[in-house]
Amino acid sequence: MSLVEVRGKSTRRLRKVFILLTPGMREGLAYLISNRENVDIMPNNPFVFARQNTTSPISGCEAMRKVTDECPGLVDPGSIRTRQLRKYFATTLQVKLCVQWCLIMPQRIPNSFILLICQNVLLAP
Numbered sequence: 001m002s003l004v005e006v007r008g009k010s011t012r013r014l015r016k017v018f019i020l021l022t023p024g025m026r027e028g029l030a031y032l033i034s035n036r037e038n039v040d041i042m043p044n045n046p047f048v049f050a051r052q053n054t055t056s057p058i059s060g061c062e063a064m065r066k067v068t069d070e071c072p073g074l075v076d077p078g079s080i081r082t083r084q085l086r087k088y089f090a091t092t093l094q095v096k097l098c099v100q101w102c103l104i105m106p107q108r109i110p111n112s113f114i115l116l117i118c119q120n121v122l123l124a125p
Contacts, residue, residue, distance in 0.1 A: 001097070002026060020097045 008015030068077035
């Protein structure tokens with residue numbers, strides 16, 4: 001796994017956010033970046049998830065809204081886009097990645113860290 005540091009979403013852009021990437025995620029990102037020219041992403045656009053023919057990023061909220069609105073059979077598409085559900089999904093994914101990392105490299109992880117994860121995340125009500 002790799003640890004990547006990105007700029008956060010604070011008002012002054014000072015907050016750092018750390019992201020754990022699996023090898024599969026890295027391969028996917030590398031594929032996106034290597035095919036930017038093929039889909040009209042401007043060379044000076046610094047964003048991984050970039051819009052075509054501009055220097056701005058794709059809006060995650062807009063993308064979720066479009067996909068959920070077009071999804072057949074959803075009674076309440078707005079409930080999928082709630083902030084609570086997005087936070088739950090992000091936390092669940094982080095726990096999964098952390099557990100995978102613990103299983104892959106148990107010799108590098110202090111027992112106190114594993115205990116903290118089990119007490120505060122996995123066993124939380």
